[in-house]
Amino acid sequence: MIFVVNAGSSSLKVSLYRSDLTRLADGTISNIGGNGTLKLDGVATTVTSDDHADALTQIQAALASAGRDMDNVSAAAHRVVHGGAQLTAPARLTPDVVQAIRDCIPLAPLHNPVNLAGIDALTAQRPDLPQFASFDTAFHASNSEVTTRYAIPEAQHQAGIRRYGFHGMSYANMVHDFGDALPDRLLAFHLGNGASLCAIKAGKSLATSMGYSPLAGLTMGTRSGDIDGAAVLRIAAELGIEATDKLLNKQSGLKGLAGDNDMKALLERDDDAARLAVSHFCYWAARHAGSAIVAMGGIDAVAFTGGIGENAAPIRDRIMQHLGFLGDLPVHVIEADEEKQIARDALALMGGTA
Template structure:
């Protein structure tokens, strides 16, 4: 392990792993991805791309480490591997260096995020096998919202064994934490007292940030709740979900709600906002309008949670790049007053690297 070496940031999904390398000054030096895990896949690192057999996450990360070495970054050059973990539950409310106990706590949260945590954990286990002496750290998407008040997090359910752990957790917390940390450097202004932050991408959420802390957010028990998203419905009546489960079966209903709905379901064309903006169809226009309407409507709820509004910030792929979408949302919020609107580039990976550096330096 290099004491002042680079940090490898790992964001693992079911069939892909995104990576970035940050030097000891937290500057990104290289990025890439492994796709097609589970079969014949592809490794992209910087400008180099090659095909490879990638039966599982261990094979994918082994190929990735080999590719890094080919570009002059060996295990000896790495200080740590730092992971994005989607769900930390009620106990993992800050970044942690991965120990056997933390690994088990991440695994215990897998039922809360079955589409995410098992894959995050697979990458942690793969690196532990491939590079057992390399420290690993984890940052949690739920952690930024851990201080939300009980009024914001509790569903109106009875307190019985069956409802244990069912509460609003919130997600995209690493993105929001990065926004708060880098606010002045990016905008040249002081962090507003009441900031409405919209992380808009294929997954989308909104956060009410008061004095740098989350007080409410739109995602809930899972990343399904809240605004219209690329393939997720956003908020939907529980009885409608039960009807779908009874009609289609639980797994088919789950798949529809998470993978076949949102912009894709409304347009019948695509989950990609760029494709919809270029399409000349009523369904595509309706999907975009639906996205903007519900983003503005949920924003009103976040403004109420903050008891006012001093600034708006957009981040994420859609938030940063779709100017017409930003305009449509802000026009619908004109009633809240004439406040500054900022576009803040997402810096989740840098935040994860920063968390890891702080843990290893003992300054976290």
């Protein structure tokens, strides 16, 4: 079995897969560091966990009690948000790779440390267990320099200020699911609380809407998407850096426009703020799509994934109405499954059947 670990700032999500990628179990623990909830295959229990190591111990014990013996796990696979310019493909975790993940902490200060917490906790518990990592940024390593480079001085570029892109495991899973039917020039949307798009040509990322961080690009649930740097500087001068970070990442987007980042609720509302938020989300998705289509030199099909992309048909329809001038394009809906892609990556590195 493959044990997939996705460590968040105050949560831990795990999945178990067989070598044929059949999912055996899903589990989560919320509110690490206090009173939280352990959910295993839909059954919830109140728990208290001190840290990620404690949460990992509890969730493994719950899996064992449910008949999922962790002794049968042959490898672990982790989601790591940022691989920087060095970690551009899934990798087996060695001391050098773990150090490279640590070196990327300045690029993802909220994410890589907790990803490492999951890695460190499992290493302490199972030091002989092979461990692997997949990186959200890796799928976009095929982007050219002219795509990733900001027009800034060399010193800042060398310090890592460039476009990286995210949601890479979601897009990689999409490409895999298409198989031989993959369109040559695919406009791919990952729409959820975090939202992005990707220009995928011949299975490779040519351009994506997120940049140095997941803040850039489309209007999102609580993130602003693209905003003029001068506007950010003005807000920061008035509020300070930490408050500006919180405003742009947690209080903007749909929430900033309409007070709610639940797209289902917004679609059910009948007020000007909700209508503006929905229109903003769809319009700017289509505006960014134009840029992606230029990067590919045309378009053959569109695909949607993510919670909104899969479940909100009115949003898909409105985005496609904006793109109607392109003609009658095939539209696909692909189930998002980043955990399966992480397991698939690990099996491939192990020489398995992924």
